[in-house]
Amino acid sequence: MKEDFLRNVTQNQGIIHKVTRIYCDDEDDRKDLFQEILIQLWKSYDKFREQSKFSTWMYRVAINTAITNFKRDKKSRKQSEIGKDLYQLADEPYDEEKEEHLKLLHEAINQLTGIEKSITLLYLEDKAYEEISEITGISQNYVRVKMNRIKKKLESFVKSKERI
Amino acid sequence: MELHDFKKAWQKVNSDKSQSEGMDSATINELLRRRSKGILSRLDRSVKFGIGFLVFFLLLTLADQFLPANFIFPSDSRVSFEVPRWINLLEWFVNLILMMSILIFVVRYRSLQAKTLADQDLKETIEKVLELLDTFKKEFYLAVIILLSGISLGFLSGANKGFQSVQISQPPSILNVAIVVVAMLLLLGLILGSIFYIFHKGYNHLFGKYRDQLIKSLNELQENEE
Numbered sequence: 590m591k592e593d594f595l596r597n598v599t600q601n602q603g604i605i606h607k608v609t610r611i612y613c614d615d616e617d618d619r620k621d622l623f624q625e626i627l628i629q630l631w632k633s634y635d636k637f638r639e640q641s642k643f644s645t646w647m648y649r650v651a652i653n654t655a656i657t658n659f660k661r662d663k664k665s666r667k668q669s670e671i672g673k674d675l676y677q678l679a680d681e682p683y684d685e686e687k688e689e690h691l692k693l694l695h696e697a698i699n700q701l702t703g704i705e706k707s708i709t710l711l712y713l714e715d716k717a718y719e720e721i722s723e724i725t726g727i728s729q730n731y732v733r734v735k736m737n738r739i740k741k742k743l744e745s746f747v748k749s750k751e752r753i
Numbered sequence: 754m755e756l757h758d759f760k761k762a763w764q765k766v767n768s769d770k771s772q773s774e775g776m777d778s779a780t781i782n783e784l785l786r787r788r789s790k791g792i793l794s795r796l797d798r799s800v801k802f803g804i805g806f807l808v809f810f811l812l813l814t815l816a817d818q819f820l821p822a823n824f825i826f827p828s829d830s831r832v833s834f835e836v837p838r839w840i841n842l843l844e845w846f847v848n849l850i851l852m853m854s855i856l857i858f859v860v861r862y863r864s865l866q867a868k869t870l871a872d873q874d875l876k877e878t879i880e881k882v883l884e885l886l887d888t889f890k891k892e893f894y895l896a897v898i899i900l901l902s903g904i905s906l907g908f909l910s911g912a913n914k915g916f917q918s919v920q921i922s923q924p925p926s927i928l929n930v931a932i933v934v935v936a937m938l939l940l941l942g943l944i945l946g947s948i949f950y951i952f953h954k955g956y957n958h959l960f961g962k963y964r965d966q967l968i969k970s971l972n973e974l975q976e977n978e979e
Contacts, residue, residue, distance in 0.1 A: 595778040625791025633872035690762040726874020
């Protein structure tokens, strides 16, 4: 059973990386959350009876673990330093507009609550409302309402940044 | 910048990072073997440790009640004196509460299905983590109360013995007795209060902020459903 689990998780590990990227600011926190998600996935693997797609189940466990994870205060580090490497593109010629978009994306995501981050992540991953609802267990109506609020929140954040 | 620009930027980051972040199954297996610092694992460990500690304490108390006095310590190293019946009854009462509580904690822990907490709907997961936290809190305070009860009973036994020996050698006046009793109770109250305060602060420092964070998330979910 463990071999099956390891094979499936290795193939779909991108999901865990994405969840840790959206929820954690620094490398150490990301590593800790990555490990905790793996452990929660392994503990729940018995219960996974292929009722849903493996990736759907993986998103659910990963997001639940991330939302219930304790967010430590980062008083000792400047906000601008946090997540500096997180959205940087390696080995690519410098593109000012792209870098600006990435910086803005990082800052915008940091404005969101844990639940908003989960919905945003699934939206950015092109998931339909139906699947977002299946992953989080919240109604499609609620997802729609929440998504509209997130859009407004992000738009007003971008506008406020552009004014500066 | 529009929302679809965010989407493009996000997809670009992920495709770029997927090369460098990829792990093989051996590395993932190694991570599974290591002790996790994550709060869900820590909380699970804390509750199990708490139940283990309470069982250990109960066994120790039962051993003290039922094993012969010189089983652990040689008889000549133990100062023997008669413990009043009411103190014995109090000890039994504390043990009874302890036994019942352990039973309740084990049943509650099992009913929470703590092992698969993360594999539920989001709301259910948060509610169950809060319940687990609550179970741990009760366990924690029970351990503190047992500790304080032990200290109180020891203190009262000692005071009672001291009072008896003074009465035999030199009967004290009522005023002296009253002063000593009040002073003893004040001292006992001060010791118990300080210990309780330290443990209470310690618990809040460990899990207080975390609990607030979970309640905030739960409220956010409920507010939108209403």
